[in-house]
Amino acid sequence: MPETVFKVIKETWAWIACQNCKGAGVKTSTFRGQKFTNTCSRCGGTRREKKVHRTEVPLVEALKELGTARAYGESD
Numbered sequence: 001m002p003e004t005v006f007k008v009i010k011e012t013w014a015w016i017a018c019q020n021c022k023g024a025g026v027k028t029s030t031f032r033g034q035k036f037t038n039t040c041s042r043c044g045g046t047r048r049e050k051k052v053h054r055t056e057v058p059l060v061e062a063l064k065e066l067g068t069a070r071a072y073g074e075s076d
């Protein structure tokens with residue numbers, strides 16, 4: 001008899017400095033001796049990007065964590 005486990009994906013993210021422009025928001029390129037500044041295509045000038053971390057957790061664990069989070073919110 002097969003056993004069933006429900007799993008959910010826990011997604012945690014943090015904002016880090018854009019790796020493409022190194023947090024500058026712009027990219028500078030040189031063309032025929034002239035410097036051009038363009039808005040970074042990766043972060044769109046926001047200077048940061050989302051670093052997402054995904055973890056697979058059992059549904060029971062997720063509900064437990066959500067319940068805890070809600071309790072904290074209510075007591076706030």
Ligand SMILES: [Zn+2]
Nearest residue numbers: 018021040043
């Ligand atoms: Zn960027």
